[in-house]
Amino acid sequence: MRIKRIIRPNEVPIDGAIDLxxxxxxxxxxxxxxxxxIALLQEVQTVYTYLPKxxxxxxxxxxxxxxxxxxxxxxxxxxxxxxxxxxxxIKVCKGTACHVQNVxxxxxxxxxxxxxxxxxxxPDGKYTLESVSCLGxxxxxxxxxxxxxxxxxxxxxxxxxxxxxFEP
Amino acid sequence: xxxLTINNKKISAAPGSxxxxxxxxxxxxxxxxxxxxxxxxFGSCRICSVEVEGARTLQxxxxxxxxxxxxxxxxxxxxxxxxxxxxxxxxSDHSKNCLSCVRxxxxxxxxxxxxxxxxxNRFDTGSAREQLDISPSITRDLxxxxxxxxxxxxxxxxxxxxxxxxxxxxxDSVIAPAMxxxxxxxxxxxxxxxxxxxxxxxxxxxxxxxxxxxxINNPEIRVVMQPAPAVRVALGEMFGYPxxxxxxxxxxxxxxxxxxxxxxxxxxAADLTIMEEGTEFLxxxxxxxxxxxxxxxxxxxxxxxxxxxxxxxxxxLIPNLSSCKSxxxxxxxxxxxxxxxxxxxxxxxMYTVSIMPCTAKKFEAGREEMVNNGVPxxxxxxxxxxxxxxxxxxxxDFRSLKEEQFDDPLGQSTGAADIFGVTGGxxxxxxxxxxxxxxxxELPFEGLHVAPIVGLDQIKExxxxxxxxxxxxxxxxxxxxxxxxxxGLAGAxxxxxxxxxxxxxxxxxxxxxxxxxxxxxxxxxRSEDPDVRTKRLKALYxxxxxxxxxxxxxxxxxxxxxxxxxxxxCGHKSHELLHTHYVDRSSENE
Numbered sequence: 031m032r033i034k035r036i037i038r039p040n041e042v043p044i045d046g047a048i049d050l051x052x053x054x055x056x057x058x059x060x061x062x063x064x065x066x067x068i069a070l071l072q073e074v075q076t077v078y079t080y081l082p083k084x085x086x087x088x089x090x091x092x093x094x095x096x097x098x099x100x101x102x103x104x105x106x107x108x109x110x111x112x113x114x115x116x117x118x119x120i121k122v123c124k125g126t127a128c129h130v131q132n133v134x135x136x137x138x139x140x141x142x143x144x145x146x147x148x149x150x151x152x153p154d155g156k157y158t159l160e161s162v163s164c165l166g167x168x169x170x171x172x173x174x175x176x177x178x179x180x181x182x183x184x185x186x187x188x189x190x191x192x193x194x195x196f197e198p
Numbered sequence: 199x200x201x202l203t204i205n206n207k208k209i210s211a212a213p214g215s216x217x218x219x220x221x222x223x224x225x226x227x228x229x230x231x232x233x234x235x236x237x238x239x240f241g242s243c244r245i246c247s248v249e250v251e252g253a254r255t256l257q258x259x260x261x262x263x264x265x266x267x268x269x270x271x272x273x274x275x276x277x278x279x280x281x282x283x284x285x286x287x288x289x290s291d292h293s294k295n296c297l298s299c300v301r302x303x304x305x306x307x308x309x310x311x312x313x314x315x316x317x318x319n320r321f322d323t324g325s326a327r328e329q330l331d332i333s334p335s336i337t338r339d340l341x342x343x344x345x346x347x348x349x350x351x352x353x354x355x356x357x358x359x360x361x362x363x364x365x366x367x368x369x370d371s372v373i374a375p376a377m378x379x380x381x382x383x384x385x386x387x388x389x390x391x392x393x394x395x396x397x398x399x400x401x402x403x404x405x406x407x408x409x410x411x412x413x414i415n416n417p418e419i420r421v422v423m424q425p426a427p428a429v430r431v432a433l434g435e436m437f438g439y440p441x442x443x444x445x446x447x448x449x450x451x452x453x454x455x456x457x458x459x460x461x462x463x464x465x466x467a468a469d470l471t472i473m474e475e476g477t478e479f480l481x482x483x484x485x486x487x488x489x490x491x492x493x494x495x496x497x498x499x500x501x502x503x504x505x506x507x508x509x510x511x512x513x514x515l516i517p518n519l520s521s522c523k524s525x526x527x528x529x530x531x532x533x534x535x536x537x538x539x540x541x542x543x544x545x546x547x548m549y550t551v552s553i554m555p556c557t558a559k560k561f562e563a564g565r566e567e568m569v570n571n572g573v574p575x576x577x578x579x580x581x582x583x584x585x586x587x588x589x590x591x592x593x594x595d596f597r598s599l600k601e602e603q604f605d606d607p608l609g610q611s612t613g614a615a616d617i618f619g620v621t622g623g624x625x626x627x628x629x630x631x632x633x634x635x636x637x638x639x640e641l642p643f644e645g646l647h648v649a650p651i652v653g654l655d656q657i658k659e660x661x662x663x664x665x666x667x668x669x670x671x672x673x674x675x676x677x678x679x680x681x682x683x684x685x686g687l688a689g690a691x692x693x694x695x696x697x698x699x700x701x702x703x704x705x706x707x708x709x710x711x712x713x714x715x716x717x718x719x720x721x722x723x724r725s726e727d728p729d730v731r732t733k734r735l736k737a738l739y740x741x742x743x744x745x746x747x748x749x750x751x752x753x754x755x756x757x758x759x760x761x762x763x764x765x766x767x768c769g770h771k772s773h774e775l776l777h778t779h780y781v782d783r784s785s786e787n788e
Contacts, residue, residue: 083377096360098384101376105366112377 048084052077057092067095067103071110080111116151116158118177120193125164125171133172137161139186143193157193202268211264218246218259221272228272229281229313231306232346233260234395235728237356242347243288245310247280248272256280278314285314290321291369292398293328293341299399300587304724306397307344327372331380332404334561335388338381343373343400349392356713358688359507361386373400385510385783387687389503389711390557390581390720403557403721406578407588413549413577414457420543422533423458424526424608425449425553427465428619428716429582431737432555435723436586437596442733444741447601453553453585454602455594460533463604464552465611467529468618468627470759471500472750474776475522475624476632477767479706487673493517495682495697495704498624500524503558503711503720505780507687512694513782518707521777523575525618526552526559527568529608530575531775536763537608545573552576553585555619555719558711567778581721610755613646613748616741621685621715622651622658623738625708629662629681630749636664636671646748652739654714654731656689657682659704681706686713 056073060066074085086100104110122128122137137148144152144159151158157176167173170182174189181192199210204221211220216239221228232243239260246259251269256277259270271277288307296302327340347364350373354360361384365374375384393401413419425433434445453461478496485492499505499520508515523531530552534545552559556579562568563576580588589596603609614630617623626648633641643649650660659682664674682704684690690709696702712719717734727733742748750756764771 086376096354096363097376098354098360098363098365102363102365105378106364107367 048082079115119158121162121175123165123173124161127168127171131171143190204270238348238351293325301399333382335557337404348395352391387503387507388558422460423551424462424464428555441727442737448599451599451602462608464526465615467525468615469750469753471525473767498708501711502562509783513784527575555716555722557720613742613745614750619716622683651683683708685710
C-alpha cells in the first residue's frame with residue numbers, strides 16, 4: 031500500500047561545502063527579534079537536512095546568540111539533527127498499535143538488510159533509519175515512512191522489498 | 199511596605215523583594231544552593247522551596263516575590279521532606295569522592311547536606327558523566343556538576359561571552375561549550391569567573407601545586423616566587439581574616455617559609471611596566487601629533503584573559519594592544535637574565551613561580567612567546583587559592599607569622615604598583631608617571647588620584663589637559679589626553695566595538711578581564727561577602743597611600759635596572775625581554 035505525500039522542497043546534496051547563501055534570507059527575517067529561535071533552526075534544517083556547524087556560526091555572527099546557546103537548543107530537541115541525514119529517512123513507527131503488531135521484528139529485518147543501526151545513515155548517504163513515536167496511521171500498523179511516502183501492514187519481507195524498490 | 203507572615207512571624211518587606219530576601223532580613227534563613235546574592239537568581243536547584251498558603255505548589259523563595267497578606271512556612275514537614283528528596287536526587291549522580299575533592303570542606307553542596315540532615319543516599323545511580331576536561335587554565339570535572347548554572351551566568355550574563363551553556367537533554371545533559379567540546383577549543387578567555395562561582399568541585403583552576411613542590415624540594419633548583427598586587431588583599435580571607443585585610447608582610451614570610459629561595463614582588467615589575475607602557479604611549483602619541491602613522495588608542499595588555507579575548511574576538515585590534523608583557527612575565531624574564539647573571543645561576547636552574555589572582559595567567563605562562571634564551575619566563579602560576587592551600591599543606595601557622603619584607607633587587611615597589619590590582623589602577627599609575635615626564639610637575643590631584651577613574655563602574659573615562667609642558671614635549675602643549683577604563687569583558691566589548699566603528703574618542707584604554715579588576719579575579723578566594731569588591735579595592739588604595747614613593751619612575755631599583763642592564767625604556771634589551779606579540783585566534787573554534 032503506497033500513499034503519496036507532498037514532496038519535500040529544496041533537496042540539498044549532502045556532500046560538498048555548506049552554501050550559506052541559502053539561509054541568508056531566512057536568518058535576515060529573525061534579525062532584531064528575541065524569540066523564534068526554534069522556528070529559525072527548523073527553517074535552517076529544512077534547507078540542509080541538518081544543522082551544519084558553519085550555519086550555526088553564521089547565525090551566531092548575524093544574530094544575538096552565542097554558539098553555546100544555539101547548540102543548547104539544537105541538542106535539547108530530538109527534532110534537530112547535527113549530522114547530515116540520508117537523502118531519504120525511513121521512519122519506523124514504534125507507537126502502541128505498531129508495537130503490538132510486532133514492528134520490532136520488521137525493524138530487525140530492515141537493520142539486517144541496510145546493515146545500519148537505528149539512527150544511522152547508510153554509507154551511500156541514501157537512507158537514514160529512525161524509529162519514531164507514532165506516525166498517526168494506526169489502522170495501517172505496522173507502518174513506516176520512506177521520505178514522504180507511507181507504507182503499512184508491513185512484514186519484514188515487504189518492508190525490505192519497499193526499500194529495494196523505492197523511487198520517489 | 200508589604201505585610202506578610204513567615205513562620206507565624208508578622209514581617210514587612212519592600213515591594214519587589216523575594217521571600218528569601220524578606221526572610222533573611224528578618225533573621226529567618228531559608229536553605230539555598232544555586233542562588234548567589236547579586237549574581238545568580240535562576241531557581242534551578244529548588245532547594246529554597248517554601249510552602250505558601252493558597253498556592254497550588256511549593257514556591258521557590260529565591261524567585262517568588264512577596265505579596266500583601268502572604269502566609270509562608272519555610273520549615274513545614276512538607277518543605278523539609280521536599281528539600282531532602284531534592285538533595286538526594288542531586289546526590290544520585292554526583293561523584294561522591296568528597297574526601298579527595300579540592301572543595302572538601304569548602305563545598306556548598308556538602309554544607310547544605312549538613313544543614314538538611316540528610317542521613318542516607320537512597321537513589322545512588324553512579325555518576326552519569328565521568329568527563330574530566332583539563333585545559334591550561336581551567337579544569338572541568340563534570341561528574342561533580344549539579345546544574346546550578348552559576349557558571350553560565352558568569353560566562354554569558356556577566357562576561358558576555360557565553361562559552362558555557364546547558365547542552366543535550368536528560369541524563370546526557372552537561373554544562374559545556376557548544377558541541378560538548380573541551381573548553382580549550384572554544385574561544386574561552388580563561389578568566390576563571392566560572393571557577394569563583396562554582397559551588398562544588400566541577401570548575402576549578404588547573405593544578406600547579408605539585409610541580410611547585412617538586413621544584414622547591416629539588417636542591418638543584420633556585421625557586422623564585424612573586425605575588426601579584428591583588429593577592430595581598432585577599433589571601434588573608436583563607437586564614438579567617440575579614441574581607442579587605444592586607445597581609446603583605448605575612449604573605450612574604452609565608453612564601454619564605456615554604457622554602458622559596460627568592461621572594462620577589464610582581465609589584466616591582468608593575469613599576470617597570472609603567473615605565474615601558476608609559477614610554478610606548480608617549481612614542482605613539484608623539485607620532486600621532488607629528489602627523490606620522492600611529493595606532494591609537496593604545497590598549498593595556500596586563501590582563502591575559504583580556505588578551506585571549508581580544509585575540510579570539512577582535513583580532514583586527516591587535517595592533518592597538520601594548521606590546522608590553524604582563525608584569526609577572528617581565529619579572530620572570532629579568533629574574534632569569536639580570537638577576538640570574540648577578541648571582542651566577544644558570545637560567546635553566548631557576549624556577550619562577552607567580553602567585554596570581556588569575557586563572558588566565560596559567561595559560562599565559564605556557565604561551566610560546568613567553569620564552570627568552572630557551573627558558574620560559576614563568577614556570578608555574580598558582581592562584582591565590584592555591585597559595586593558601588600550599589601554606590596549609592606546609593603546616594605554616596599563617597596568623598602567627600611576623601611580617602617580612604620582599605627580597606632585593608626585584609622586590610621594592612611604589613604605591614603606583616599596588617593599584618595595578620584594581621580597575622583604573624594601571625591607568626592612574628601610568629598617568630602619574632607620564633604627566634611628570636611631559637610637564638616636569640606632579641599630577642595636581644588630591645592624593646595623586648585621578649578621581650573619575652577610581653571606583654567600580656563598568657566604564658570610566660577621564661580627560662587630562664596638558665599645559666606648560668617641558669620644551670622636549672612642546673607638541674603636547676594644550677593637548678587633551680582622553681582615557682577610558684573598563685573591567686570585565688562585557689565592558690571591553692563596548693569599547694572595542696567603538697574602535698571598530700571608528701567612534702572611539704580615546705587615546706589610551708585600560709582593560710582588565712574580570713569585573714572590578716584583579717581584586718575579583720578568577721583565582722581569588724571565593725567570598726560570600728556581597729561587598730567584597732569595595733573592601734578589597736579600599737585595601738589596595740590604602741596600600742598605595744601608605745607608601746612613601748607613589749610614582750613608578752621614582753622607584754630606585756627600577757632606575758638601577760635601567761642603568762645597569764636594560765638601558766632605556768622601550769630600548770633594544772627591553773624589546774627583547776619585556777615586550778611580546780600576539781596571535782589571531784579567531785578561527786580557534788575547533
